[in-house]
Amino acid sequence: MPANRFNGFTDYGVGIGLRIPHYAHIFERTPVVDWFEIISENFMVEGGRPLATLDRILERYRVVQHGVSMYFGSAEPLNREHLRRLKALVRRTKSPWITDHLCWGSVDGRYSHDLLPMPYTFEAAALTARKIREARDFLEVPIAVENVSSYAEFHVSEMTEWQFLNEVVERADCGVLLDVNNIYVSSRNHSFDPDVYVNSVPAERIAQIHIAGHSKFEKYILDTHDHPVIDPVWSLYQAAIRRAGPTATLLEWDDRIPSFDEVHAEARKAERYLPAPVGAAR
Amino acid sequence: MSLAEFQRRMAADLMAPMSVIPDAGYVKPNDRLSSAERLDIYHRQYWYRVIDSMYEDFPGLCAVIGQRAFDRLIEAYLAEHPSQSFTMRDLGSRLEAWLRGNPHYAGRRPEFALDMVRLEWAHVVAFDGPSKDALGPEDLLEPNPEMRLGLQPYISLLDCHYPVDEIRIKVNATLDEHGDASNASTGREHRTALRNAGRRKPKDVHIAVHRWDLTVYYRRLAREELCLLAALRDGATLAEAIDRAFESSPMPIGEIPQSLAAWFNAWSALGWLCRP
Numbered sequence: 001m002p003a004n005r006f007n008g009f010t011d012y013g014v015g016i017g018l019r020i021p022h023y024a025h026i027f028e029r030t031p032v033v034d035w036f037e038i039i040s041e042n043f044m045v046e047g048g049r050p051l052a053t054l055d056r057i058l059e060r061y062r063v064v065q066h067g068v069s070m071y072f073g074s075a076e077p078l079n080r081e082h083l084r085r086l087k088a089l090v091r092r093t094k095s096p097w098i099t100d101h102l103c104w105g106s107v108d109g110r111y112s113h114d115l116l117p118m119p120y121t122f123e124a125a126a127l128t129a130r131k132i133r134e135a136r137d138f139l140e141v142p143i144a145v146e147n148v149s150s151y152a153e154f155h156v157s158e159m160t161e162w163q164f165l166n167e168v169v170e171r172a173d174c175g176v177l178l179d180v181n182n183i184y185v186s187s188r189n190h191s192f193d194p195d196v197y198v199n200s201v202p203a204e205r206i207a208q209i210h211i212a213g214h215s216k217f218e219k220y221i222l223d224t225h226d227h228p229v230i231d232p233v234w235s236l237y238q239a240a241i242r243r244a245g246p247t248a249t250l251l252e253w254d255d256r257i258p259s260f261d262e263v264h265a266e267a268r269k270a271e272r273y274l275p276a277p278v279g280a281a282r
Numbered sequence: 283m284s285l286a287e288f289q290r291r292m293a294a295d296l297m298a299p300m301s302v303i304p305d306a307g308y309v310k311p312n313d314r315l316s317s318a319e320r321l322d323i324y325h326r327q328y329w330y331r332v333i334d335s336m337y338e339d340f341p342g343l344c345a346v347i348g349q350r351a352f353d354r355l356i357e358a359y360l361a362e363h364p365s366q367s368f369t370m371r372d373l374g375s376r377l378e379a380w381l382r383g384n385p386h387y388a389g390r391r392p393e394f395a396l397d398m399v400r401l402e403w404a405h406v407v408a409f410d411g412p413s414k415d416a417l418g419p420e421d422l423l424e425p426n427p428e429m430r431l432g433l434q435p436y437i438s439l440l441d442c443h444y445p446v447d448e449i450r451i452k453v454n455a456t457l458d459e460h461g462d463a464s465n466a467s468t469g470r471e472h473r474t475a476l477r478n479a480g481r482r483k484p485k486d487v488h489i490a491v492h493r494w495d496l497t498v499y500y501r502r503l504a505r506e507e508l509c510l511l512a513a514l515r516d517g518a519t520l521a522e523a524i525d526r527a528f529e530s531s532p533m534p535i536g537e538i539p540q541s542l543a544a545w546f547n548a549w550s551a552l553g554w555l556c557r558p
Contacts, residue, residue: 041369046412047436049496069368075286082368107286107293111365113331114324116292124285152320153310156283191312219314220323 006142006175006207008096012062012248014274016267019253023053025260033264035062037250040098041069044085054092063093064208064248066177067100069111070135072145073118073128074104078135087139097142097207099177102128102165117150120157120164129171136174144175144207149185149214149223161186162200175207178244180236181229181252185214185221194232198239206244211237211270212252226255228266238273246274283308295321296328297364299357332360335370339406340377341457342398342450347389348477355387371410374403394484397442401450401500404438404491408498411436416553422546427521431514432558439503439512440489447489447500449482494552501552506531507545517558 003009013034018026025031036057043054057063070082090098103115118124136143147165159167169176178201180194187194211234213227229237229251241247251267283291288308295304306321336356337344344352363376378399381388388395412435433439488508490501503511506527513523528538549555 044369045371045410048408048410048413048493050410052496075284075289079368104289106368107289109366110293110297111368112293112296112328113335113365113370114296114328116296116324119285119288121285127285151323153312154288155308155310156288189312219319222323 004175004204004207006097006144006205007248008142010096010248011246012064012096012208014249014251014267014270015062015064016251016263017066017253018057018063019257021257022260022263027056029260030060031260031264033061035064035248035250037064037066037252038093040065040067040086040089043092044082044089051092058093063095064250065089065093065095065098066146066250067098068115069105069113070100071103071105072100072131072135073102073116073124074106075127076106076108078131079106083135083138090139090141095141097144097175098139099144099146099208101148102145102168103148115148117148117152117154118164119154120159120161122158122167125164125167125171129168129174132168132172132174136172142175142207143172144177144205145169145172146177146179146210147182147186149179149182149189149221151189151220151222153190160192161190162197166200166202169202169205174205176201176205177208177210178206178240179210179212180240181210181212181214181233182223184230184233184236185223188221194236195239198236199243201240201243203243203245206240206247208248208250209237209240209244210250210252211267224255225252226257229269234269234273237270241273249274292321296325297361298325299361300326300329329357332356332365332370332373335373336360339374340399340402342402342446342453343395345449345453345456345477346391346395346398351387351389355381358384358387371406374399374406378403391444394444394446394482397440397444397446398449400438400440401442401446401489401491404440405450405498407438408436408491408493413553414556417550417555417557419547419550422550422555425520425546427519429520430517430558431520432556433511433515434492434554434556436493437554438491439508439515440491441505441508442487442489443484445482445485445487447487447502451500490554492552492554504541506533506541510545511549511554514555 003011015033015035015037018036018038043050045051101115104118105112105114105116132143132145183194183197211229212225213229215222215224249270251263253263298304303318304321306317309317309321311317333353333356359377359380363380365373378396381396381399385392414434488503488505490503492499492501510523510527513526518526
């Protein structure tokens, strides 16, 4: 299932996040990369270097937009100015699908700039699904929502995280950006079996997969995106690929960023788990 | 508790000052962490994230008032003005106004800190602010007194009492030189270097913060040059703007035409002028 309606029927292979420390390498060496993921908000500006840089990238590479502040799960309405700017960016990048997080982060117009975990209630699922539908109708592009890593659970929750994810994506009829590192991090923080999570997600809705590294502390794990991917996360990735088929995959590395070649090589380890295309030798 | 009530309560807890320990009764404890400890992970992350973001945009302010005072200032500012934008780029948009009303957070020389805040916010605007089609020399061949000209919206004109442009450039160089302070020794050197960069005597300077070829620059202006540009930006005709610029100028009248020609040539070459 390499292509589906949630990723614009594309087959994008293995990409990496576009990050400033790599710009010089990319423009000087023009390395072969299947695709880049950009953080939408970094380019939702009105001029200057960010947009000029993006245009140079778009001349050579495929780009998919990943958002960090749509906050589908916030009780307040969608921010119309945010949507307007996001739509302008989608037109610029021609991103075949876009992603953001299944979380909340703003209240009464005040922004936390964090990806806060949802209370897993039916009320929250219904509201979140409605906002995803509204955004998709306005943006006219498929949307996939990403499961976040979390460090807290709430007494008001009425279901598990994966049940909540399923409830939202079925109601919204949207895709899933399955972050297997986030599943691992949350499974350790909340003591659940990550395989149960991976096996519960509707495989036909998986538009994209995230892999990443994290940091382990004495009493919890933090999703820091500053290390290579560990073996248990690769195992979850393998399980997800078995269920969903070869799926657009993206390595996130956001802090203590090593060289472009190191990040790209880490991402390409994912190819070990992807079946070779018919007639191709790996 | 409705979703909206739940989120209001948790947001208030996260955005409370770092010294406040919220009642985290709505958070489940686990076998390793109490409810409060779990909530505290988010509480600390919120403050680290917004303070880091402010430090990235206002390293000069930090150099001028010191790290501890900077942390206090940012915490007080954001407690009163939490982010109201989907992008952290806008976090500092109200800092100048807030600091004018709260000068006790700005150290011993509030005017110095204010000048730096204005320069550093202007830097943010110049980096990614909007632009209009620039007027070229051919558009200015036949200027008439009633002509009105605009200034690129990404340009800020600053009348400062301290040479904050020089200081910010030195701070940038210090940050580049020291990079990430990875141990206590380099951390101390880094802080000392920053503090030294922030020590400077008062000196009146006029600065345009602009961009050229996608890079932000600080250009020193003559006082009359700044007045003229500000008047044009504010909608004055060419004749009115020139009158305002030179009304109390000590510049000999004979030198004015030459200065005007040089300034308009430079502004035109830099793409500063546009239609109003």
